[in-house]
Amino acid sequence: MTALLSIDGVSKSFGAVCALSGVDLSVDAGSIFAIIGPNGAGKSTLFNAITGIYTLDSGTIAFDGRRIDGLPTFVIARRGIARTFQNLRLFGFLSAIDNVLIGEHARMRGTLVDSLLGTPRARAQERAARERARAWLDFVGLNDVGEQFARNLSYGAQRRLEIARALASQPRLLLLDEPAAGLNPTEKRELADLVRAIRDRGVTVVLIEHDMGLVMSLCERIAVLDHGEKIAQGAPAEIRANPAVIEAYLGAPA
Amino acid sequence: MIYVYVLATIAAVVIVERTRSRRVKLAILAALALTLAIVPFVDRTDATFNVLADAGVFVMLALGLNIVVGYAGLLDLGYAAFFAIGAYAYGILASPQFGVHLPFWAILFIAAACAGLAGIVLGAPTLRLHGDYLAIVTLGFGEIVPQVFQNTQAVGGPNGIAALDVPSALGHSFGTAAVPYYFVTLGGIALVAWVARNLGRSRLGRAWMAIREDELAAKHMGIDTTRTKLAAFAIGASFSGLGGVIFAAKLGLVSPDLFQFQVSVLILSMLVLGGMGSLIGVVVGSLVLSLLNSALLPNINAVIASTLHVNVDLTNYHFLIYGVILVAIMLFRPEGFLPNRERRAELHAAAITETSS
Numbered sequence: 001m002t003a004l005l006s007i008d009g010v011s012k013s014f015g016a017v018c019a020l021s022g023v024d025l026s027v028d029a030g031s032i033f034a035i036i037g038p039n040g041a042g043k044s045t046l047f048n049a050i051t052g053i054y055t056l057d058s059g060t061i062a063f064d065g066r067r068i069d070g071l072p073t074f075v076i077a078r079r080g081i082a083r084t085f086q087n088l089r090l091f092g093f094l095s096a097i098d099n100v101l102i103g104e105h106a107r108m109r110g111t112l113v114d115s116l117l118g119t120p121r122a123r124a125q126e127r128a129a130r131e132r133a134r135a136w137l138d139f140v141g142l143n144d145v146g147e148q149f150a151r152n153l154s155y156g157a158q159r160r161l162e163i164a165r166a167l168a169s170q171p172r173l174l175l176l177d178e179p180a181a182g183l184n185p186t187e188k189r190e191l192a193d194l195v196r197a198i199r200d201r202g203v204t205v206v207l208i209e210h211d212m213g214l215v216m217s218l219c220e221r222i223a224v225l226d227h228g229e230k231i232a233q234g235a236p237a238e239i240r241a242n243p244a245v246i247e248a249y250l251g252a253p254a
Numbered sequence: 255m256i257y258v259y260v261l262a263t264i265a266a267v268v269i270v271e272r273t274r275s276r277r278v279k280l281a282i283l284a285a286l287a288l289t290l291a292i293v294p295f296v297d298r299t300d301a302t303f304n305v306l307a308d309a310g311v312f313v314m315l316a317l318g319l320n321i322v323v324g325y326a327g328l329l330d331l332g333y334a335a336f337f338a339i340g341a342y343a344y345g346i347l348a349s350p351q352f353g354v355h356l357p358f359w360a361i362l363f364i365a366a367a368c369a370g371l372a373g374i375v376l377g378a379p380t381l382r383l384h385g386d387y388l389a390i391v392t393l394g395f396g397e398i399v400p401q402v403f404q405n406t407q408a409v410g411g412p413n414g415i416a417a418l419d420v421p422s423a424l425g426h427s428f429g430t431a432a433v434p435y436y437f438v439t440l441g442g443i444a445l446v447a448w449v450a451r452n453l454g455r456s457r458l459g460r461a462w463m464a465i466r467e468d469e470l471a472a473k474h475m476g477i478d479t480t481r482t483k484l485a486a487f488a489i490g491a492s493f494s495g496l497g498g499v500i501f502a503a504k505l506g507l508v509s510p511d512l513f514q515f516q517v518s519v520l521i522l523s524m525l526v527l528g529g530m531g532s533l534i535g536v537v538v539g540s541l542v543l544s545l546l547n548s549a550l551l552p553n554i555n556a557v558i559a560s561t562l563h564v565n566v567d568l569t570n571y572h573f574l575i576y577g578v579i580l581v582a583i584m585l586f587r588p589e590g591f592l593p594n595r596e597r598r599a600e601l602h603a604a605a606i607t608e609t610s611s
Binding site: 105108 | 449458461468472474476479600
């Protein structure tokens with residue numbers, strides 16, 4: 001298997017706070033990969049570094065063999081990396097279907113003239129995009145909410161909508177930032193099924209998650225961050241038995 | 255009569271907006287267009303069409319500013335600058351000043367392009383700014399452009415350029431009547447409203463809405479936010495370039511004092527009154543505010559003079575009256591008279607959170 005995402009020696013500090021220091025990660029294509037660690041370990045910072053929100057102090061990030069560090073966020077998104085956010089960033093006052101249509105933005109073709117004049121080509125494309133958006137909503141289990149404002153949906157539905165919006169860009173890599181936060185046990189089970197279904201469509205998934213039950217049952221590989229450093233990486237069973245991980249989570253043995 | 259025309263037009267567009275059937279919509283729009291085209295041949299009072307043509311220019315301007323502020327959510331307080339650039343384009347290209355006499359119709363395109371370009375020139379360095387900061391920079395730009403015209407002797411300095419060419423169509427001069435300009439603005443509004451409607455439903459229009467809602471999330475969707483915002487500035491500016499040409503040709507002169515800050519504020523007030531982001535709202539808001547100053551207040555003056563035998567000139571207080579209207583709107587209906595669905599929810603929610611916190 002080849003690595004779809006390779007992170008090499010990535011460091012990022014904010015003033016005196018070292019959020020990431022020398023992190024190496026390699027995510028195989030077609031896998032479900034978890035990043036875990038205590039609060040403040042640098043997990044979300046790592047996502048922001050991958051999507052180009054932060055510039056790196058040092059290190060490189062490569063996606064599908066090409067460097068992506070230093071590129072603007074929208075270019076990285078167009079290369080095929082989509083994400084969701086820890087504190088939901090939906091377009092709240094737009095309808096659910098419009099949210100998904102915006103996700104399709106980079107996949108739609110169209111010149112300025114098409115947009116200005118509403119050419120038949122633009123309209124045909126628009127209809128096709130709308131149908132695909134409906135299909136994505138169905139795929140995540142949101143069938144009848146298309147016209148509702150995103151902010152009026154239930155919390156669980158908003159989480160799903162964010163995933164649908166991310167999938168609409170037809171990414172090869174999907175980054176999920178705490179997708180199960182705030183979900184009840186039933187919704188968590190459905191989420192796990194959804195993530196597997198996404199992987200089965202050929203999308204590699206990296207997720208940040210605190211729910212160990214979910215992580216252990218869902219993911220093939222796990223990396224553990226603590227204080228900005230990667231302290232372990234491996235299969236779920238290896239991680240569970242790793243003394244450094246236990247120490248990071250429970251504190252040093254007395 | 256003017257109120258009958260305007261109220262009938264407003265009623266027609268509101269019905270069009272509320273109707274679902276596409277066929278009924280088209281039928282009403284066709285009937286409206288036909289009526290508006292026939293009216294000048296029935297009603298021969300030129301003063302009416304003088305007022306309507308001026309109002310029409312402001313409808314075009316408001317539709318342009320709506321792209322920038324309503325669709326893309328970029329607060330532009332210097333929009334009159336692009337209006338000035340359009341008007342001066344006509345002044346320079348169709349007057350004895352430089353001995354250049356290009357046809358009106360050609361200048362419409364040139365001015366739209368010039369204003370659009372100016373939009374890009376202003377936008378490129380400033381669009382990294384957000385909210386209040388962007389507003390302040392555009393405010394500055396709005397002040398600088400008339401100042402530059404004022405201090406450039408080649409374009410007449412504070413006197414501006416006079417004796418502009420009278421446009422002609424198919425060999426017939428527009429002459430001194432207002433009716434030809436009325437027709438030009440009707441055509442201009444139809445064009446600009448149609449383009450704005452297409453944009454609102456397009457990939458580009460959605461990208462603007464995404465930026466307005468959450469710029470960071472928009473970037474993650476693969477939207478090139480800088481280019482997308484520049485497009486809003488350029489397109490909005492080009493609409494006002496068109497309006498500027500019609501305005502200058504009708505007036506027969508341009509001078510820097512026609513494009514002061516209050517013009518930008520007036521156009522913005524039209525959006526606020528009608529409902530930002532909503533085409534119908536913007537058309538209605540701009541018609542109402544234009545007519546308030548040019549027709550309604552003088553009429554009220556006349557009524558007061560004849561009944562109370564007092565001479566007051568309410569037009570001197572028009573800014574006070576706009577102010578009162580705007581405050582009332584902000585208090586009772588922050589989303590404007592005829593908002594679109596998204597903005598109604600957003601502005602209403604914003605007003606409620608502000609008052610309750």
